Amino acid sequence: MELSAVNLTKRYGSKTAVNRLNVTLTNGVYGLLGANGAGKTTFMRLLCTVQRPTSGKIDLDGKNIWKLGERYRDVLGYLPQHFGYYPDFTALGFLLYVAALKGLDDRKAKKVSNKLLEEVGLSGESRRKIKTFSGGMKQRLGIAQAMLNDPYILILDEPTAGLDPKERVRFRNLISAYSKDRIVILSTHIVSDIEFIAEKIMMMKDGEIIHFGRPHEITSGIDGCVWECSVPTSRVEQYTASLNISNLRNEENGRTVLRVIADQPPVAGAVKVQPNLEDLFLYYFKGEDEQ
Amino acid sequence: MKKLIWLELRKIFSKRLTQFALAVGLLLSALLAFSTWQNKYASDGAGNEGTGRTAVEIDKAVAARYSGILTDEKVQQMIAEIVPESGENGLNAIYLYQNTIQSAVSARFSDINGNWNGLRVSDLFGDESIKIGYVDGWLSTSRNMTSILVAFSFFIIMMIAPVFCGEYSGVDNIILSSKYGRTKCAEAKVIAGIMAALITTAIVLAVNLLMALAFYGSEGLDCSILFAQLTYIEGGIPFNITCGTLLVYQSVLAVTGTIGVTGITLLFSAACKNQMIALVASVAVYALPLLLPVAETSALFRLVVLLPIYHAQFVSLMSVAQMSGILLYAIWAVPAALILIAAGSIFSRRVFAGHQVS
Ligand SMILES: Nc1ncnc2c1ncn2[C@@H]1O[C@H](COP(=O)(O)OP(=O)(O)OP(=O)(O)O)[C@@H](O)[C@H]1O
Ligand SMILES: [Mg+2]
Numbered sequence: 050m051e052l053s054a055v056n057l058t059k060r061y062g063s064k065t066a067v068n069r070l071n072v073t074l075t076n077g078v079y080g081l082l083g084a085n086g087a088g089k090t091t092f093m094r095l096l097c098t099v100q101r102p103t104s105g106k107i108d109l110d111g112k113n114i115w116k117l118g119e120r121y122r123d124v125l126g127y128l129p130q131h132f133g134y135y136p137d138f139t140a141l142g143f144l145l146y147v148a149a150l151k152g153l154d155d156r157k158a159k160k161v162s163n164k165l166l167e168e169v170g171l172s173g174e175s176r177r178k179i180k181t182f183s184g185g186m187k188q189r190l191g192i193a194q195a196m197l198n199d200p201y202i203l204i205l206d207e208p209t210a211g212l213d214p215k216e217r218v219r220f221r222n223l224i225s226a227y228s229k230d231r232i233v234i235l236s237t238h239i240v241s242d243i244e245f246i247a248e249k250i251m252m253m254k255d256g257e258i259i260h261f262g263r264p265h266e267i268t269s270g271i272d273g274c275v276w277e278c279s280v281p282t283s284r285v286e287q288y289t290a291s292l293n294i295s296n297l298r299n300e301e302n303g304r305t306v307l308r309v310i311a312d313q314p315p316v317a318g319a320v321k322v323q324p325n326l327e328d329l330f331l332y333y334f335k336g337e338d339e340q
Numbered sequence: 341m342k343k344l345i346w347l348e349l350r351k352i353f354s355k356r357l358t359q360f361a362l363a364v365g366l367l368l369s370a371l372l373a374f375s376t377w378q379n380k381y382a383s384d385g386a387g388n389e390g391t392g393r394t395a396v397e398i399d400k401a402v403a404a405r406y407s408g409i410l411t412d413e414k415v416q417q418m419i420a421e422i423v424p425e426s427g428e429n430g431l432n433a434i435y436l437y438q439n440t441i442q443s444a445v446s447a448r449f450s451d452i453n454g455n456w457n458g459l460r461v462s463d464l465f466g467d468e469s470i471k472i473g474y475v476d477g478w479l480s481t482s483r484n485m486t487s488i489l490v491a492f493s494f495f496i497i498m499m500i501a502p503v504f505c506g507e508y509s510g511v512d513n514i515i516l517s518s519k520y521g522r523t524k525c526a527e528a529k530v531i532a533g534i535m536a537a538l539i540t541t542a543i544v545l546a547v548n549l550l551m552a553l554a555f556y557g558s559e560g561l562d563c564s565i566l567f568a569q570l571t572y573i574e575g576g577i578p579f580n581i582t583c584g585t586l587l588v589y590q591s592v593l594a595v596t597g598t599i600g601v602t603g604i605t606l607l608f609s610a611a612c613k614n615q616m617i618a619l620v621a622s623v624a625v626y627a628l629p630l631l632l633p634v635a636e637t638s639a640l641f642r643l644v645v646l647l648p649i650y651h652a653q654f655v656s657l658m659s660v661a662q663m664s665g666i667l668l669y670a671i672w673a674v675p676a677a678l679i680l681i682a683a684g685s686i687f688s689r690r691v692f693a694g695h696q697v698s
Contacts, residue, residue: 097517099697119519127517129697133510137354146351149343150518150525194514 051075052096052202052232056105059091059256066091068256069105078228080247081236082326084334088256089236090130093206096234097127109202123152126200128191130207130236136180140171140190143179144197151198158197165193168223170216184211192220196227203227205235209242221246240327250326254333268324275328276309278319288315293335295328310335341524348525348532352499361495362540366547368491372484373551380476382439385422395439396477396556402441403474403560410470410567412460418445425454440476443569465566468580473563477556478583482590485548489594489652492544493601496537497626500605501619503533504692505612512697522693529692530685533609534602541598545591561587577658585666590654593670596677597651601626603677603684604648610688610695642669646676 053073059066066088081089094100096107098114098121107114114121134143141162148158166172169189179187188211195203208224209217217239224233224246237243243250243264250267252260260267275295280288282305285297292315296308308322309315310332324332352358382398383389390398402422406414422442424433433454437443448464451457461470507515515521561584565577577586605622612618629647634640642660644650650657651673660669 094513094697097513099513099516101696119523122517122521123519125517127513129510129513131510132513133507135351135511137356146347147514147518149347150515150520152519155343198519 050110050201050232052107052109054092054095054105054107057092057095057102057107058104059088059095059100060103065256067095067102070256070258072251072258072261074232074234076230076232077248078224078233078235078246080243080250081234081253082240082243082250082330083236083253087253089253090206091256092253093127093204093234093236094129096202096204097125098122099127099129123198124201126195126198126203128195128205128208130210132191134179134187134190136178138179139176140166140179140182141175143190144194147194148197153198161197161199162193165196169193170219185213185216188212189216189220192223201231203231203233205233207237208235209237209239217242240325240330244326252329252333259333260329264326268326268329271310271324271329271332273321274310274312274332275322275324276311276315276319277306277322278309278314278316279304279306280316281305293331295331341528344520344524344528345532345535348503348528349536352503352532352536355499355502358499358536361498362543365488365492365495365540365544369484369488369544369548370551372488373481373548373555376480376484377555380480381437385424385438385442399440399476400474400557400559402439403472406441407473407563408471410461410465410472414472415445415449415461416456418442419450419454419456423450423454440474440569441472443571444472444567447570448567465580468564468566470564470567470580471562471582472567474556474560475563475565475568475583476560477552478560478587479565479568481548481552481556482583482586485545485590485594486653486655488544488548489590489597490649492541493597493626493648493652494623496540496598496601497605497619497622499536499540500533500602501609501622502615503529503606504610504688505615505618506609508613508695512695516695516697526689526692530606530689533606534599534681534685537598537602538595541594545594549587549591577655579658579662579668581666581668586658589658589668589670593651593654593657593673596673597648597654599677600648600651600673600680603680603682606681606684606688610691646672648677648680651677 057070083089144162166175251258285305293310298306378392380395382395424436432452434452608618608621634644645657657670
């Protein structure tokens with residue numbers, strides 16, 4: 050199946066959150082990267098039909114998803130970035146509720162809910178009220194509810210937010226096993242999460258997809274722009290103020306190795322290194338936060 | 341679909357606020373019924389007097405002596421036997437209260453000193469045949485129920501207001517992206533909302549009527565409301581219907597009132613962004629008719645009185661006009677309520693189905 054956005058635009062008043070976006074997605078895991086406010090959540094909301102585009106459209110196999118209605122949502126799973134829950138529901142109760150909304154019959158709902166609770170590591174807490182859950186536990190419950198209907202299109206907005214390293218690994222494995230013959234789109238700020246599981250990266254900026262491709266393909270765009278150099282530790286502060294630094298590592302001899310993103314060698318003796326996704330991210334979003 | 345309705349119902353009833361308010365409603369009913377019963381006073385003029393259970397027994401015994409159709413002979417008999425004469429303790433006879441029958445007959449057929457005022461039954465009631473008996477228990481129950489039902493309609497608003505807008509604080513993301521979110525779920529919410537309102541109303545009605553049965557027994561259901569003690573005259577309904585008919589009307593109007601107010605509340609629940617606004621808006625619209633400067637005599641009042649708050653406050657609506665026999669104008673409350681609930685259901689469903697998260 051093929052999910053495609055055509056001239057997709059969403060405006061909030063004068064603010065354009067998604068701007069004439071065109072992309073076609075087929076089976077695979079897609080990582081959506083972008084700075085805060087780039088439009089990731091808005092794009093995902095449009096994909097999930099919880100918001101209508103201002104103009105443009107999204108088609109599944111050539112049919113408008115709004116026209117498909119129930120038939121589209123039947124194959125859709127969505128983890129919102131921020132989602133509400135019913136504080137007095139138990140984890141299992143909540144899943145059963147969502148399962149009913151997704152049209153699962155009772156028996157199947159129970160079976161799938163319990164299986165998913167196990168897969169996200171909540172089987173021991175299935176009868177606890179959601180209001181007693183930690184942030185990460187709620188997040189995992191959110192992931193479970195998105196997968197209840199075994200969706201062909203799974204959209205996860207910052208699924209790893211709030212997960213501890215162990216749970217992040219569990220999540221990656223879950224998604225890797227799940228993603229065969231499906232479309233999985235996930236956004237995150239934790240670039241390493243995407244590096245491991247995403248087959249393709251969509252990099253968003255100002256409501257547009259500025260890069261789209263396999264991780265090594267899109268990092269090749271900044272080949273020659275990532276450097277490593279060794280500087281005295283005492284002067285690191287000076288460098289961080291003026292350079293775009295993606296990483297620094299203290300050595301024992303009173304020196305620090307900087308990983309710098311720059312078009313020109315930052316200091317004499319800097320060596321070019323292979324760019325990774327984090328470098329790419331910083332290359333494009335340097336200074337976004339200060340704006 | 342059944343499953344979805346059931347889940348929505350559970351959601352409504354699992355709210356602490358719902359449970360608490362329902363408990364308060366029932367407690368209030370019990371307190372009001374009990375204190376009314378406790379405060380009853382009667383004496384038979386022959387040395388027996390008492391309150392509470394004794395009063396009810398005395399009232400019933402006195403009523404039993406004259407029960408049946410009210411005739412001029414009965415009036416004379418009652419004036420001779422149970423209407424006190426003034427002078428004994430300085431009060432004019434008309435101000436003396438002994439029991440419900442004495443009060444009813446004094447108010448209509450005696451002068452200030454307790455003598456016959458010259459009126460005949462036909463002067464007061466035309467050719468209606470008025471069945472008299474022990475009506476006090478049912479009439480005071482009806483009066484209590486009016487206050488309770490008015491208070492209870494605010495509880496209904498509280499219960500229904502979050503049905504849609506309770507989801508707008510985040511769960512809407514999940515609901516609206518699920519298969520049935522914009523379709524069956526919205527329908528289930530409407531149906532569950534109506535059912536919850538009807539179920540709670542039925543419970544309150546049942547509790548009140550059962551308590552009345554326990555306190556006063558079933559006597560008087562077939563007696564006219566027109567021959568009641570003085571306190572029920574004002575605001576009374578000027579038609580010769582029985583207590584039973586009165587209670588049937590009150591119950592039907594409680595249900596139509598509930599349906600109407602549910603319609604209004606569903607509408608605001610879907611249209612407002614948060615529960616507080618939905619609540620305030622629903623209460624305002626619901627209570628607005630009471631503030632309208634429409635005189636009871638004006639033609640417009642006949643329309644205003646069909647709004648749900650007057651279903652709970654049912655005496656005004658019941659007093660509008662008699663169509664034929666026991667068919668009163670109040671019956672128009674049924675279509676009025678149906679229109680409101682239809683509008684509320686259709687509108688709220690459409691708004692929720694078209695809702696966008698923010
Ligand atoms: N409901 C809204 N009303 C007005 N503006 C909005 C609304 N939602 C988002 N925006 C604006 O649209 C732009 C894109 O927001 P969006 O939430 O899609 O970004 P994001 O990439 O998901 O960011 P983050 O990484 O912080 O989650 C932002 O500038 C934001 O301020
Ligand atoms: Mg976001």
